[in-house]
Amino acid sequence: MSDAELKSLLSDGAVATPSGRIVRVLSQRGPMSARDIAQTTGLAKSTVSTALTELRRSGMVVEGNGDSARSASVGRPATTLSLNPHAGTCVGLLFGMYHMQMIVADVSHAVIADKTVQLDPDYSPQAAAALSSQLIEQAYSEHAISPDTLLGVGLAVAGPINPIDGCVQRAGGVPTWAGVDLKSVFEHVLERPVFVDNESNCSAIAEMMWGAAVGYEDFVFFTLDLGVGGAIVNRGHVITGVAGGAGEFGHMSIDPEGPLCRCGNRGCLELYASFKEPLVHASKRFGRQMTMNEVIELAKAGDVGCRRLIEDTAEAAGRGLGIIGTVFNPPLVVIGGAMATAGELMLVPLERSFNKHTLIKRDDVPPDAQTRIVVGKFIDNDACMGAVGMVLRHYGART
Amino acid sequence: MSDAELKSLLSDGAVATPSGRIVRVLSQRGPMSARDIAQTTGLAKSTVSTALTELRRSGMVVEGNGDSARSASVGRPATTLSLNPHAGTCVGLLFGMYHMQMIVADVSHAVIADKTVQLDPDYSPQAAAALSSQLIEQAYSEHAISPDTLLGVGLAVAGPINPIDGCVQRAGGVPTWAGVDLKSVFEHVLERPVFVDNESNCSAIAEMMWGAAVGYEDFVFFTLDLGVGGAIVNRGHVITGVAGGAGEFGHMSIDPEGPLCRCGNRGCLELYASFKEPLVHASKRFGRQMTMNEVIELAKAGDVGCRRLIEDTAEAAGRGLGIIGTVFNPPLVVIGGAMATAGELMLVPLERSFNKHTLIKRDDVPPDAQTRIVVGKFIDNDACMGAVGMVLRHYGART
DSSP: OOHHHHHHHHSGGGGGSHHHHHHHHHHHHOSEEHHHHHHHHOOOHHHHHHHHHHHHHTTSEEESSSOHHHHHTTOSOSOEEEEOGGGOEEEEEEEOSSEEEEEEEETTOOEEEEEEEEOOTTOOHHHHHHHHHHHHHHHHHHTTOOGGGEEEEEEEESSOBOTTTOBBOSSSSOGGGTTOBHHHHHHHHHOSOEEEEEHHHHHHHHHHHHSTTTTOSSEEEEEESSSEEEEEEETTEEOOOTTSOTTOGGGOBSOTTSOBOTTSOBSBHHHHHSSHHHHHHHHHHHTSOOOHHHHHHHHHTTOHHHHHHHHHHHHHHHHHHHHHHHHHOOSEEEEESGGGGGTHHHHHHHHHHHHHHSSSOGGGSOGGGSOEEEEOSOTTTHHHHHHHHHHHIIIIIOO | OOHHHHHHHHSGGGGGSHHHHHHHHHHHHOSEEHHHHHHHHOOOHHHHHHHHHHHHHTTSEEESSSOHHHHHTSOSOSOEEEEOGGGOEEEEEEEOSSEEEEEEEETTOOEEEEEEEEOOTTOOHHHHHHHHHHHHHHHHHHTTOOGGGEEEEEEEESSOBOTTTOBBOSSSSOGGGTTOBHHHHHHHHHOSOEEEEEHHHHHHHHHHHHSTTTTOSSEEEEEESSSEEEEEEETTEEOOOTTSOTTOGGGOBSOTTSOBOTTSOBSBHHHHHSSHHHHHHHHHHHTSOOOHHHHHHHHHTTOHHHHHHHHHHHHHHHHHHHHHHHHHOOSEEEEESGGGGGTHHHHHHHHHHHHHHSSSOGGGSOGGGSOEEEEOSOTTTHHHHHHHHHHHIIIIIOO
């Protein structure tokens, strides 16, 4: 099967055909049985069967999880089908202040390569594009994949992206990237379709496609880390905002008389709910520069001071999440960022604080009308996986 | 043309047909020319022309605005077409704490009757349904309309409506209505399809269908009155929330140490941005019980104290709207409630305060990426008109 054939199957026009819908659902959800495909797509079993015969004949769909050793050992349950991992690849790139991450994945979103490199602060978009090109070439060569299989590249960046012109906004992100049309810069160098979005929006896409929000059309993604941010998903779409600024939960001004924030406002949620200040306290206490992971590990091991730092931060975050709950009343909140790795130590005080400060209390409504709060599935690489997802959504699932 | 024919044309199944789409657009937007119909629906002019011939033959669509005197006097511009006002009627009912309002409108959303009656506090849903039935009968008889034309009844109520079971939630609204399935209660008495939503959601529907938000798929509706509330519209749909609680902007807790609110939380926006407190001050100053309208009229006439009350309230409201802006970054905010009648006296300080407290400042982005703030078009009867709109949307435009 040719690259052109795959592209045509994944393209918008084809998703109305049974084959297109099957490819889309396999690319989003991963391996599943023919029965599950019928259930998920709503197609008749006979239609699925006919389409699968054709897809398997062309080599697009293969039996098993793409991991023949494992699938051979599970006896003979309903045959699992997956996209042929060699049918196409996507690249996701995440650009932070001081590093970039690259994930190469096949269309069944199995990760082929995952690499992080450190960068000098204030690196230019042109330098980033050139480095990306180099890293991609290297990864494809190392893993003996033809560069021809590369369908597109997704970029996850800090700060809001203007949905009209695709440019990085002033507020947040790498300062030298403000006003730059990243899509053009990267397409010029990479010679592939490039899709750009804010990192939290990308994280939400990863959780929606394959993570903690599968099955939810509406949810809030809430990042708790050294920064605080998030994304809002409504009817299966990330709300971007007119200037790309939606979901910037960290900059809700909860105390207009409070300390000055890096954004220029006062008393932003991020000043109270990020782990920056707690880390200063922890470093003082232990007499050396501590990381979030260290503090969380110590807390898990029972250190009372580290537990308290997590609890207080979660309490503050819950106040902000309470406002978000009053505004949206979402069925689900997915917590991302390093704080999510603290699990119950963070989740219990967060939920208590959320319930205290939000309008509709847990006990006010039946269980199915309560807001669920869960930790994300892709905490370590959600934004970069979401950048991969953005490419797949474009080809297979854009509506 | 029969009622059944109209119902079939307005029903979900029919909106894919050219006739159905034309009826839908005329019911939502009101009278327009054949050319504008083609532009709005995206149908070919020849298709519109063929369908219109049939619709006019059957009596569903008529020339003019449904007001023959006025349309005869405007010379001979492009012929304006409208739905036959006698093709069907809708009723919108708004239930407040101490009053109910009824609007009878035809399918072209022209108001046939608009009546408000005072009620004893804590009236029961059953009593409200019986009274509604009586008022509807009376209005139809007075205006010599056949009750057979009544397509459905929309109810706008205070407080959140659970989108799963359609019941009124505990928080907000008439206390005795909590947990009641209003749809069932009213359908039993009125023997017509009944649609229920929160009053702010209804107001947003009115502004979206015929008011200040026409042409916007995404906007925030922000009510400033003796209470503070609102609604969020995304991709043409009101976001309800898992328990019907979305858009309760008045209960964002902006100061967790602040005074106790009627909802049980502390420091809710409503405590600072509603006109309740200012009215107490005004009443003290003038030595008698003042109304919002009186204060606004005095402010317009130049009274410095009344201007200051409006300004300070708008300033507080802008702080809350700043948070909403940071969360959604909407292209448009429509201000409803009595405060909207203060016009620039309210809008100028509100915009200044919003811009001060929100993340993306006006000057950060090009004009088309700025959040516009405007006053609503249906300030006096938005919720009740929206209840009418809810019925029309159900028949003609539900997606």
